[in-house]
Amino acid sequence: MAEDETDGTAPTLRYGSAGSAGLIAGQLERLVDEAAAFLGPSPVHPWYAGAVLLAGRGRTVALHRAIGSAVRYAGYDERTGRAVELPAGRQLAMAEDTVFDLASLSKLFTSILAVRRIERGELEPAARVASYLPEFGGAGKRDITVRQLLTHTSGLRAWLPLYTEPTREGKLRMLWNEAPAHPPGTVCLYSDLNLIAVQLLLERITARPLDALLHDEITAPLGMRRTRYNPPLSWRPFIAATEDARPPWSGLDRGPVRGEVHDENAYALGGVAGHAGVFSTARDLAVLARTLLNGGAYGAARILRPESVELMFTDFNGAFPGEPHGLGFELCRRWYMGAMATPRTAGHTGFTGTSLVLDPTTDSFLILLGNSVHPMRGLRSGSAPRVACADRMARAVPVLPVRGATAWFSGMASGATATLTLPEMDPGPGRGRLSCALWWDTVPDRGTLFLEMSVDAGGGWRPVPFTTVRPGHDPLRRPAGSVTGWSGRVWHRVTADLPARRDAAALRLRWRYATSGPYTGRGVYVDDLRIEGDDGRTVFDESRRRDSARLHADGWSASPD
Incomplete structure (x- = not known):
């Protein structure tokens, strides 16, 4: 989208009707109904206790709705296999400004920070990671490139239990000693380790921690005041609960988690990690969506040049059919983008029940933030609510007849x-x-x-x-x-x-x-x-x-x- 002709600033968000956004109001209402249907048992437990939905097109937010509960359960009873509900007076309704643990949506922020370094010439996508971070090059990782980390083609396996090591040095040693499961560049394998490595790479070349980079280079310039790592205690009443974290389904025995990062490795890394740990709201994520659809600018702030944003919407994984990927962003993933998926539709999901979809073809965006691991991660499966909402959002973008009324x-x-x-x-x-x-x-x-x-x-x-x-x-x-x-x-x-x-x-x-x-x-x-x-x-x-x-x-x- 072009900058405003009047003052040279990029479009900012405003709330308006579906019609003012060029969307069909009835389809947006059906989107809410589709999402609410998953608040019911399936088969004995809802997909999520609650969710916040936000959808828009152009600069207009046409839908922002909270459904269900931010806090509903006291825990999970292994004997009955059911969630244990809190008394009604202790449950908390979902609100439009509820803060969520974004889980793997955090990877997008890490990727944007990496693309900023590429834009400045401080990182070269084709360069070996070990040329910037020599420790990383051991155990057969010497030839892994920056681009391979950002497109999940490094060959590293999906995950390591870093939290089992008591010290940060021990956790890093596990990564340094980890050998690729496949030769770099031969497979596309989604891996948390890729973005943890990007975090360490960024922190090495900038000599600054990731949370400071997030604040100074993304959230502060864009006015995203409810987006950060390690939210303060004052935020806790506004944060959606995640899991009653205890073995065997959780690697750590932490009890009910709310206001601390759910992911075990991110928790063990002090809450700040390249793959998980960011907390945010639907409104703040809409600002990020608008920024990227604007070509990297929002109002008077610019965090990326348009050609840098294009790197996130361009498929670098042509050698791996069915796994299109820009730098950091997944592309055309129908399993959660549904009918919004096009060759340039970009997005990501988070394990806690979150998702973000950007369609530059129609200049539209959809955010679904749910607390689907509340109270236990094994009770929900698949991405049916995400697909249902994305299908309805795609249907909300009209296809105007070429002749006549229909x-x-x-x-x-x-x-x-x-x-x-x-x-x-x-x-x-x-x-x-x-x-x-x-x-x-x-x-x-x-x-x-x-x-x-x-x-x-x-x-x-x-x-x-x-x-x-x-x-x-x-x-x-x-x-x-x-x-x-x-x-x-x-x-x-x-x-x-x-x-x-x-x-x-x-x-x-x-x-x-x-x-x-x-x-x-x-x-x-x-x-x-x-x-x-x-x-x-x-x-x-x-x-x-x-x-x-x-x-x-x-x-x-x-x-x-």
């Missing part, structure tokens, strides 16, 4: 087939022609749109090859009569030559959308559908009421957005 929408159901069938028609014995506008965004090969024809009253269907043209691009021939995957979320023009027929049998055409797997993408839209005969006459025109009324929609709907 376009035909395929829906976003998984494991379904939806058909939009034209009436029987006679375009003449020669070649007729179909034309329409088409918009699609599906999971590649898991959501496919087919154009098909039948000349025997719908008894048998065969594919019709067609051509798509995206504005400003060359035409693309679709010989299989189908499209799937990413189209840029813009309207394409479609043309198809209908085969000549040897007899007078009536012709039928249909669009068929088939999905499989747990994720579907944003779906398909068809608009401005026309058929011309071989003599140029208009045989079917969707804009004519008498023609549109003859369309048969099974699973499709006429949508204004």
